[in-house]
Amino acid sequence: MQATMLNTKGYFYSHLVKKNNYTLDLRTCIENTVLKLLENDTSVNRPGMLLGKIQSGKTRTFIGVTALAFDNGYDVAIVLTKGTRALAQQTYQRLQGDFADFKHDDTIQIFDIMLLPDNLIHYELNQKIMIVVKKETNNLQRLYTALFETYPMLAEKKGLMIDDEADFASIGFTRSRDQIIEINKIAGQIDEIRTKLQDCDFLQVTATPYSLYLQPEDLIVNSSNKTFKPIKPAFTELVPVPDAYIGGDYYFRESEDENTVAYHIYQPILPDELDVLKKQDRRRFKLEEALTSNKIASLRHAIINFIVGGIIRRLQAGIQGERPKKFSFIVHTEQGKQAHEWQETVVMEIKEGLRKAVESDKALLHDLIKAAYVNLQPSIQQLGVILPSLEDVKSEVETALRNDVIMITKVNSEKDVNQLLDEQGQLKLRAPLNVFIGGQILDRGITIGNLIGFYYGRNPKTFQQDTVLQHSRMFGYRSEEDLAVTRFYTTQHIYDTMKKIHEFDSALRAAFEKGGQDNGVVFIQKDTENHIVPCSPNKIILSTITTLKPFKRLLPIGFQTGYKTYISKIVAELNDLILEHVQGQAIPEPFLLDIEKANKIIEKIQATFDEKEGEKWDVQAFLSSMEYLSQNSVLEEHRGKVWCIVRKNRDMGRIREDGRFEDSPATTKGEKGELKVAREVAKDIPALILLQQNGKEENGWRGCPFWWPILVTPENTPTVVFSSKSAE
Incomplete structure (x- = not known):
């Protein structure tokens, strides 16, 4: 069999390599992926797999794969995004930015499927085409119509379908209440489109592929009496992880070594506190006691740690002559809107109580600030960076409270997220210190910058690997200085479960590295x-x-x-x-x-x-x-x-x-x-x-x-x- 010749010096790829300064490891991953796509029959049941880590640069990688694919005979790229409008918008804006020069040269057209014009002319259709499609019924129906009715010539071109977060909507099955395995409707739509395309390769991109690798070879679906062939990767390519990436190893392995900064990152929550935060109940907790009650001691501790940690980082920036950054903190314990509203009320009461204490109870305020300072001090000293004096921190915290620099935002819906996104599609930090309270809507790819605090309490009866890892918004690229003031709050049970899942994740990755997904x-x-x-x-x-x-x-x-x-x-x-x-x-x-x-x-x-x-x-x-x-x-x-x-x-x-x-x-x-x-x-x-x-x-x-x-x-x-x- 003749070896496939890969063009790595083409118009699209060479430009992106230079523009985005791709490392040798990243170029190798991208080039191996396209080579394997060309050499393998990545049909409906056997797509290629790009396996990355949570917030580790998977989007950057599949953009590079798309550019190289365009230089090697592919004409159409369909990007299936996670199931929220905000995330589809984030992906669309990212593509628009990375391919902006090509758009100006009229060599590529990029569309959101819901905004695809119905009067494209041949001049446009003969360019490279990229279509962003949210994994949602109406979006997928619009894609079907575009490919097979409005512009059937696109269905005849060589295409690449990229399924971002493949585990999310394109898992081949879900379990009903009766535990009967059923075909997911969205997965069915995707399969129908994939089957009808004449020449299309399939690449799935995920950090949590376990629902794909661990599926049985076939499933008998009782309701339709059909055999569903689940998705099984034809090949797996690992996205390189730079040294600056902070993930499960840091939170669940390095944190066991008392001689590291990571040792200080985990802070336990008592399960009873999570119950208090589900709904208002004055028999359990009185709101006016927010600054003193033991019932919410960990949440109060977390919020004040965040304020003090953010102030310390801003003081450090000033000492070093740098522009101070804005910082973020997430509260994620429940899915229900009622719980989010109650948590917002509690956090607002903590903030208001601290503001009042500036004038009326400085002794209490200073005790709370000192406790946070003492908590953060060991990790900052372990790193060996400047630690502002306690008196300077007290003064700056008082100023921050007087000037109202702490933004508290409840995020319940896609509408809420859309209003918060910046021009890059990332969650906008409007104030020096930003607290976001929400649930699932904050997960699945939403980028939240400079995260130094995460209060997590999701405790389902059955933990799912992909769900729990995707909740880990604290993973990503973090500076050492930010990590020194970062704290992760959850119960011992949840922490231990996340540690188990991390170990499982690491074991599977090690197996892939040793010889692929089918053994080890x-x-x-x-x-x-x-x-x-x-x-x-x-x-x-x-x-x-x-x-x-x-x-x-x-x-x-x-x-x-x-x-x-x-x-x-x-x-x-x-x-x-x-x-x-x-x-x-x-x-x-x-x-x-x-x-x-x-x-x-x-x-x-x-x-x-x-x-x-x-x-x-x-x-x-x-x-x-x-x-x-x-x-x-x-x-x-x-x-x-x-x-x-x-x-x-x-x-x-x-x-x-x-x-x-x-x-x-x-x-x-x-x-x-x-x-x-x-x-x-x-x-x-x-x-x-x-x-x-x-x-x-x-x-x-x-x-x-x-x-x-x-x-x-x-x-x-x-x-x-x-x-x-x-x-x-």
């Missing part, structure tokens, strides 16, 4: 007979997954022990089971433990935890992961065993100084540090660390010793996803 990840479950078996990835519920990779730690976090009366006997049994292996050793050496005995120990440890208090431990995932990794050793003598590392007489607290649950009870300090030892011995089977804690009341426990288990996965762990629960 093992999905497992326990069957009804308690055996570990492979499972279909499309069946998993993402909030119940555990992703395994080399040297990952699995451990209970946020739990509470039972009372001494109830657990002393079980603890004594555990002591007998565990300590018999390490008698006479001051610092016990690691030893091999049969998996059956390890399972018995873990089950007894679970029985010492209070299921009604604190965070629930997914012990099934712990046990199943330990068993799977033990049984799949390449060394026969290690099969069915784990390395066990025991440490005694520990006094770890339940809650850290920053208010978060302790999640690092094991140490790497010294030669005998248990984590260090675990990483040395866990080559092909896992290491089980068992820490005997004294459980003192002053450390947040209930005055009874207990055992705290940690599973460390082996160095040679394949990428494994264990699902505790099936979606069936």
Whole structure:
């Protein structure tokens, strides 16, 4: 087969490369994508895939792909955008800007499908054509009419259909209330258009492709008795991610290292506070107590942190002779308009209370400012940049409150968003400090500049990978100085779920890099007979997954022990089971433990935890992961065993100084540090660390010793996803 020759020096692409200063990595991605489009049959069921990250430059990449495609025989590009008018407008304006020079030369025409003229002449139709189409029924009907009735010559040209955020509307199926899989109407319209076009390639662009990769090969749709062939990528090209990009690694991996700026970014919210913010109820919270009530302590803390953080950044800019930036903060906890109105009222009351305190209660105001300053200080100092004095910050905050520089905006609808967009289609920051309160309308591609605070509380019964990641508006390109004053507020449960989803996301990306989307990840479950078996990835519920990779730690976090009366006997049994292996050793050496005995120990440890208090431990995932990794050793003598590392007489607290649950009870300090030892011995089977804690009341426990288990996965762990629960 003759190799395809790609023209990379053409009129469109060479101009954009120079205009937008494309990096070598980006050019390689763009050129590989077009080459694969030319070489692969990207038909209805097998489109190409551009896989990026949330707010990482996917639009920039597919614009480059379009330009290069135009230089290599393509004449028509159809861009399917997310399902809101604001986002369609944002994409349209972006295309108009990037292709402005070509428009002036009359070599390209760019249209919004809803504004497409019905009297285009051949002079215009013979130019390159770009059409922006919102994934919505009327838009798609207009596209169908344009292609097959008004301008049928366009349907005969070589075309490229780009489905932006492919997971959003063009997923091939949804679940009805009766859990019957049905064809999505919008997806049906897109499929009909794709099928009728004579020569059209398909490229899907997304950061969350799991609904595409994890679909079964076919679906029987009961209502129509037809088999629907879902979208399966013919190839996957990864959009390069520059070093300046801040995403899940920063929020959920780097944040575990106390020597980083990221360590300070997460701030826990109590679930009860989210209930208070759903609707007004004076039995729970009185509005006039907005500056003092513990019922909304985290929200108040978040708003004041945002104000103080924004003021610090503006003072830093002044010191450095730069123009001060405007900053933004998002409150996103509910979808309902009633909740947004109540949250707007609460935030307005906080703002008004702070303004009044400038004149009437400076002691309270200064205490609140100082608390925020102390919260932000460690991350700013960690970065090593200028920290304005507390007195200067107090003075500037007072001035900001007097001058009313804090804009609070409720965003409920497309109309609200349209009124807020600037000429580039981005959310306009009208004041130095901007608080946006809303729900889903703020997601899915809306660009919100200089975001330094995100108060997030969406807590559905079943988390969906694409939805949760798309809510992550705090991802994107952020300066280090902005990150030092950035804080992310959510509950421990939501944070842990987002961390799981990030780990799953990272595992799939790693698999793509190793050899494509069709291999590299093992999905497992326990069957009804308690055996570990492979499972279909499309069946998993993402909030119940555990992703395994080399040297990952699995451990209970946020739990509470039972009372001494109830657990002393079980603890004594555990002591007998565990300590018999390490008698006479001051610092016990690691030893091999049969998996059956390890399972018995873990089950007894679970029985010492209070299921009604604190965070629930997914012990099934712990046990199943330990068993799977033990049984799949390449060394026969290690099969069915784990390395066990025991440490005694520990006094770890339940809650850290920053208010978060302790999640690092094991140490790497010294030669005998248990984590260090675990990483040395866990080559092909896992290491089980068992820490005997004294459980003192002053450390947040209930005055009874207990055992705290940690599973460390082996160095040679394949990428494994264990699902505790099936979606069936």
